[in-house]
């Protein structure tokens with residue numbers, strides 16, 4: 001517990017705590033105390049919903065709740081915002097005006113003694129993540145994957161993924177979900193929240209921490225006639241099981257002369273989250289797209305997440321489905337159709353333009369779209385292609401665009417050597433060389449393991465500014 | 478080698494007891510401070526606190542000698558402090574600053590000190606187990622008598638590579654102590670829900686590895702068991718498995734909703750089994766320390782931790798050129 005020392009004998013402000021790596025704001029779901037209540041250390045003050053979980057938030061000190069500054073149910077409460085005032089003995093509500101800041105940073109610890117501490121400082125870490133989603137504005141609006149007039153509903157990528165699994169599980173009893181913490185814990189990232197309740201432990205299977213083992217079991221179950229969805233808590237841990245993805249799932253159809261299809265989905269968050277360092281921040285798009293026999297999908301929007309996951313579950317082949325933790329909490333419009341699917345292998349033109357083609361996928365789309373908006377202000381109209389599926393790749397859509405714009409920049413988070421962009425470049429060189437007016441630029445994450453330090457992590461990731469700079473280069477501006 | 482003494486009536490000096498008390502308290506206060514810095518946004522990413530488990534690393538440090546190696550998972554702050562690594566450098570790594578053990582590039586989960594024979598700090602559950610056996614392989618190869626303590630969790634104990642490592646460690650008699658820190662949960666999964674065999678140490682029997690279960694909340698029991706394991710390893714009779722029965726008071730990481738256990742369960746553990754309270758009681762009832770002595774230790778520890786926190790805030794972010802260094806030597 002720390003106290004920001006103020007000038008007076010004072011009440012203390014309780015601040016919205018940071019409770020997860022990606023949390024910048026949260027929902028104050030519920031107050032469990034009211035004004036006038038006395039609390040002691042360890043009492044639960046409130047339930048706070050972060051991007052990952054609903055957490056109980058405990059008092060670290062004793063006192064009287066002088067004022068609740070944020071009403072329950074308030075969404076988007078920024079970390080470090082004062083949410084309540086705690087009065088110490090002998091203070092009255094009149095002291096509230098001179099409240100000093102007191103953070104209650106953790107959902108725990110009754111035994112932390114009060115200690116003086118220096119000024120809290122601004123959170124440099126959070127700026128590295130979650131840039132605003134650029135609105136899609138274009139001269140000629142791109143065509144959506146649903147009929148005109150379809151009612152839309154705003155939902156998060158997380159909700160969209162959950163809905164896709166639930167719908168497919170309702171429709172087909174052979175579909176089941178397995179992985180670490182998918183059931184009782186409700187999912188490490190809340191994707192499977194509620195599924196255990198609806199489908200029971202037969203179909204929502206909690207596994208021990210044994211990726212090689214349960215991935216192999218998943219592949220075997222697929223051969224045995226089921227349609228497993230294997231969740232990796234994050235794709236970093238799929239490396240424990242990569243042999244089964246490649247040697248068992250991807251190749252057996254071929255090795256068996258077509259007898260042994262493997263209808264399985266491997267899904268989970270992929271790529272960098274925020275400040276989780278080298279072993280937990282890696283993009284597997286290029287890795288898995290190398291493999292014949294695998295399909296590799298990496299959605300950006302909630303609509304695509306839902307439609308593509310449903311297609312992946314129905315696909316008779318193994319599909320690697322790469323999600324992103326930072327995108328989980330973002331909202332997009334999703335068509336309200338009884339059975340909405342998006343075909344695997346089809347790119348989406350997210351924004352039409354004539355001056356340059358930007359190709360990206362997953363969270364890379366954030367930078368591509370943001371850059372396109374800024375470039376438009378300078379009179380450069382970028383066409384933005386969301387690849388959605390990395391393998392099999394919709395190269396036709398890319399080639400058609402490049403034939404129109406004559407310039408290409410690819411954007412992804414993975415490492416530069418043997419990147420997805422490298423492959424796209426080779427296709428464009430072979431099939432549209434004469435249309436190019438400038439060398440293609442592949443923007444990637446930097447060629448280093450992901451550093452932990454906030455300033456270095458920012459530099460390691462691809463940025464909107466880099467996209468703008470690359471576009472200026474290929475358009476000679 | 479000291480014989481194992483029943484806890485409660487230890488034949489142990491006041492100096493030793495005070496030392497263990499001090500070391501455990503340092504870990505606890507350090508971790509509490511880390512939790513606070515996380516809430517303030519000064520520490521990012523994952524941060525796994527060791528509160529409740531302090532007796533394990535402190536007891537085993539007391540059983541080891543200079544040159545012995547340590548390797549563990551991401552829940553590593555306590556291990557580093559127990560090896561004598563500087564709290565300032567550990568805290569500054571947590572805040573991602575230049576003064577951190579990995580120059581800010583590794584963070585909470587990835588710190589190392591060749592000088593103190595601490596080999597990390599590993600984020601992939603179970604991966605440190607064969608790595609630890611490999612460190613022991615090198616010692617045996619070189620013919621020295623160092624022992625490697627390879628720590629892993631009850632959840633990690635289900636990873637297949639643990640058993641591949643067991644087999645080779647026994648096949649080649651590697652001087653490695655496999656320390657299972659059984660804190661009863663792997664994230665939200667209790668050992669009951671992940672493992673049919675209740676005693677994880679017994680799995681070594683399939684490979685012929687000796688082992689035992691230890692009260693990991695009792696620093697003296699830990700030390701005694703550690704001495705036995707280390708002696709076996711130094712005598713060429715390794716490996717050895719110690720299953721430390723312990724408990725983590727805090728969530729798995731900072732963002733754990735903790736719905737998988739009751740508050741009463743945690744409270745009961747803290748009240749009845751706390752490893753620091755236990756030693757404090759031995760100190761006072763044994764007449765080894767007065768209240769004033771204990772207060773002085775508290776004060777000293779608080780000062781060390783505050784100094785570490787200050788350092789971790791004042792140390793600058795790494796120079797941007799560091800982005801490109803250390804990829805290759």
Ligand SMILES: Cc1ncc(C[n+]2csc(CCOP(=O)(O)OP(=O)(O)O)c2C)c(N)n1
Nearest residue numbers: 237552600601602630631632633662663664
């Ligand atoms: C291979 C792998 N799978 C999953 C994870 C995610 N994860 C991190 S810690 C953890 C629980 C480990 O529990 P345990 O081994 O008991 O150690 P404890 O956290 O209790 O110290 C999980 C599932 C991971 N880091 N690596």
Ligand SMILES: [Mg+2]
Nearest residue numbers: 630631662663
């Ligand atoms: Mg555990």
